[in-house]
Amino acid sequence: MPVTGNPEANMSNGTVESNSVPEQENESQVVKPPSEISKNAYVKSLDEYEAMYKRSISDPEGFWKDILADFHFQEKQADDKSFLTYNFDINKGPVSIKWLEGAKTNISYNLLDRNVQKGLGDTIAFYWEGNDPKDESKITYGELLKEVCKFANVLKNLGVKKGDRVAIYMPMIMELPIAMLGCARIGAIHSIVFGGFSADSLADRMIDAQATVLITSDGVWRGEKIIHLKEISDKAIAKCGDSNLDVKHCIVVNHLPRLAVNKVDESTNQSPVKRKQFDYLTPFDETRDKWYHELIEKADDVCPPEWVDAEDPLFMLYTSGSTGKPKGVLHTTAGYMVYAATTFKYVFDYHPGDIYWCTADIGWITGHTYVTYGPLANGATSVIFEGTPFYPTNSRFWDVVDKYKVNQFYTAPTAIRSLMKFGDNFVKQCNRSSLKILGTVGEPINPEAWLWYYNVVGDGRCPIVDTYWQTETGGHVITPLPGATPSKPGSATFPFFGVLPVLLTEEGKEIEGPGEGYLVFKKPWPGMMRSVYGDHDRFEATYFKRFPGYYFTGDGAKRDKDGYIWITGRVDDMLNVSGHLLSTAQVESALIEHKAVAESAAVAMPHKVKGEALYCFVTLRDGFEFSSQLEGELKLKVREKIGAFAAPEVIQLAPALPKTRSGKIMRRILRKIAVGDSNFGDTSTLADESVIDLLLQHRPEAP
Numbered sequence: 001m002p003v004t005g006n007p008e009a010n011m012s013n014g015t016v017e018s019n020s021v022p023e024q025e026n027e028s029q030v031v032k033p034p035s036e037i038s039k040n041a042y043v044k045s046l047d048e049y050e051a052m053y054k055r056s057i058s059d060p061e062g063f064w065k066d067i068l069a070d071f072h073f074q075e076k077q078a079d080d081k082s083f084l085t086y087n088f089d090i091n092k093g094p095v096s097i098k099w100l101e102g103a104k105t106n107i108s109y110n111l112l113d114r115n116v117q118k119g120l121g122d123t124i125a126f127y128w129e130g131n132d133p134k135d136e137s138k139i140t141y142g143e144l145l146k147e148v149c150k151f152a153n154v155l156k157n158l159g160v161k162k163g164d165r166v167a168i169y170m171p172m173i174m175e176l177p178i179a180m181l182g183c184a185r186i187g188a189i190h191s192i193v194f195g196g197f198s199a200d201s202l203a204d205r206m207i208d209a210q211a212t213v214l215i216t217s218d219g220v221w222r223g224e225k226i227i228h229l230k231e232i233s234d235k236a237i238a239k240c241g242d243s244n245l246d247v248k249h250c251i252v253v254n255h256l257p258r259l260a261v262n263k264v265d266e267s268t269n270q271s272p273v274k275r276k277q278f279d280y281l282t283p284f285d286e287t288r289d290k291w292y293h294e295l296i297e298k299a300d301d302v303c304p305p306e307w308v309d310a311e312d313p314l315f316m317l318y319t320s321g322s323t324g325k326p327k328g329v330l331h332t333t334a335g336y337m338v339y340a341a342t343t344f345k346y347v348f349d350y351h352p353g354d355i356y357w358c359t360a361d362i363g364w365i366t367g368h369t370y371v372t373y374g375p376l377a378n379g380a381t382s383v384i385f386e387g388t389p390f391y392p393t394n395s396r397f398w399d400v401v402d403k404y405k406v407n408q409f410y411t412a413p414t415a416i417r418s419l420m421k422f423g424d425n426f427v428k429q430c431n432r433s434s435l436k437i438l439g440t441v442g443e444p445i446n447p448e449a450w451l452w453y454y455n456v457v458g459d460g461r462c463p464i465v466d467t468y469w470q471t472e473t474g475g476h477v478i479t480p481l482p483g484a485t486p487s488k489p490g491s492a493t494f495p496f497f498g499v500l501p502v503l504l505t506e507e508g509k510e511i512e513g514p515g516e517g518y519l520v521f522k523k524p525w526p527g528m529m530r531s532v533y534g535d536h537d538r539f540e541a542t543y544f545k546r547f548p549g550y551y552f553t554g555d556g557a558k559r560d561k562d563g564y565i566w567i568t569g570r571v572d573d574m575l576n577v578s579g580h581l582l583s584t585a586q587v588e589s590a591l592i593e594h595k596a597v598a599e600s601a602a603v604a605m606p607h608k609v610k611g612e613a614l615y616c617f618v619t620l621r622d623g624f625e626f627s628s629q630l631e632g633e634l635k636l637k638v639r640e641k642i643g644a645f646a647a648p649e650v651i652q653l654a655p656a657l658p659k660t661r662s663g664k665i666m667r668r669i670l671r672k673i674a675v676g677d678s679n680f681g682d683t684s685t686l687a688d689e690s691v692i693d694l695l696l697q698h699r700p701e702a703p
């Protein structure tokens with residue numbers, strides 16, 4: 001049990017019940033859950049958490065079977081099947097994880113039909129808040145069930161079957177969860193690509209998944225900017241064609257014209273957004289493209305669910321790989337469903353009647369698990385938000401909190417840091433008294449941002465759940481429980497039920513007690529990934545080879561004297577820009593595609609708002625000169641190949657790169673140059689030490 005020491009004993013240190021928390025040395029700063037929250041919480045104290053946690057580890061079958069009673073299985077496991085079978089040790093055979101194999105269920109049935117049967121038919125499932133504050137809608141569980149059935153029938157009519165991959169490239173609109181659940185209803189595997197990815201990235205993912213159906217929308221407004229998703233989709237489909245993937249159907253949601261219908265410009269009596277639309281005609285291929293609304297109109301609103309095996313795939317979601325090629329992280333049905341539901345319930349302490357809002361885009365894992373699946377599995381009422389925190393003003397988040405009386409609010413450190421920059425007034429002018437619990441996810445949160453979130457946004461009365469997890473883990477794995485866990489600003493605290501974290505030394509030895517090492521997990525939990533789509537060898541090589549017998553997260557962590565876990569960040573060639581994981585190899589291969597670039601190397605540098613940003617070094621081919629125009633072209637290249645969020649912060653000329661005698665780039669040196677640290681340590685393994693001076697000479701003034 002990693003909860004060592006007695007955290008309660010520390011609570012007198014800097015403990016504040018419902019007031020501001022001062023800045024101080026963070027490891028000793030403990031913030032107790034407010035008694036108001038603990039009193040009504042599912043887990044009321046650290047003792048209760050510890051007892052439940054211990055049971056989840058010593059008797060996982062008993063622990064999860066109690067929870068399973070809340071779910072519908074069309075067929076239970078046959079008696080001879082084992083509840084959980086797994087192998088984490090590649091030396092003993094293929095890595096595998098099977099949970100409830102042989103049982104039959106359907107996630108859309110559990111999230112929709114079952115909730116309607118329980119009497120939640122008229123309960124709001126989602127409030128939709130558009131980019132424009134006047135655009136809004138809502139949908140009940142009863143309506144959602146019908147819409148999902150209609151869309152499932154649309155897919156069936158197009159010939160989509162169980163196991164087929166369906167690509168989704170959509171903005172944050174109601175049709176997105178409908179499309180996901182429509183796929184799940186018929187056993188098709190959805191593969192959602194975040195709407196900020198470029199045409200090339202979308203195509204690469206569709207080709208890898210061999211997806212012959214794409215669901216998209218004509219476009220979306222992000223603040224003042226319009227993004228024509230259908231045009232990007234068309235480019236991606238053309239690229240798929242070049243790789244012999246015949247995309248048979250592209251379903252297009254007609255989203256743009258219905259925007260800002262209330263916002264009428266009095267001089268012309270027309271909505272300004274609409275007026276812009278009149279000049280825009282969505283490109284449409286009559287044989288391949290279909291309007292969503294036309295298909296839905298004719299579809300039946302009853303669709304019996306396809307009963308799938310507990311271990312049948314539910315979805316795949318691509319995440320960056322350190323080789324540069326994204327990996328299709330594969331999640332299966334029952335384990336993911338139960339884990340999403342259970343983490344949502346306990347980590348956000350969601351009670352019926354609460355209004356919950358997660359600001360993440362559904363295109364990332366946070367949106368999959370904590371916008372769609374987890375909340376719906378709990379019959380929750382949530383907000384889906386299309387816009388940005390800065391439009392029309394920097395108060396938008398808090399305006400939305402007040403409008404819907406949001407109780408649980410979940411966002412990313414990068415959003416918190418970018419809002420912090422604008423000062424407290426944008427927050428304080430909003431009421432926010434509905435808020436009970438605040439959450440953060442995606443990257444380590446610095447104590448300064450944690451304290452601002454706690455003291456200013458939460459008025460010193462809302463516990464913060466700093467949830468550590470990954471696309472691969474399916475749901476939270478290290479996290480506080482809001483009514484039970486005394487938190488420390490910047491620490492993700494303790495493991496969730498069923499999760500057994502271990503810190504390892506370089507040699508793979510387990511570190512007991514306080515220390516720092518590689519973060520691994522010793523046992524599977526129901527919601528963890530099962531494979532990399534189409535490449536099980538890569539799954540084993542990425543996560544199980546470095547430390548046989550353990551799942552390796554790729555992160556480092558330390559455990560303090562009270563057993564609190566602090567994530568220290570990636571230990572591989574990945575970086576985390578605004579909560580989005582990127583591999584340096586992916587960026588380097590984009591840069592090298594420019595005709596001027598002979599060689600490139602990308603490293604992470606700390607960034608005040610984004611957490612980390614990209615600092616890239618480029619060596620040019622003969623005949624090319626470094627200029628601001630070239631710099632602009634290279635940044636554009638990365639945007640085109642990956643997406644706007646990956647654009648490098650700094651591009652510096654590197655007449656040569658620091659390499660060892662065997663030709664390996666010494667990134668350690670480049671990271672030092674990026675931050676302006678001239679303490680290079682041992683440079684004796686460099687083939688040519690003079691490279692360092694050359695690089696320093698070309699370092700931009702204020703990168």
Ligand code: PRX
Pocket residue numbers: 319365366440441442443444445466467468469470471472492553554555567569570576579580581
């Ligand atoms: O490095 C960790 C960081 O984000 C990585 C996972 O990224 P992704 O698969 O895109 O999923 C993000 C949303 C779950 C992790 O390996 N990370 C995520 N949450 C935290 C975090 N680092 C520190 N603290 C967190 N709370």
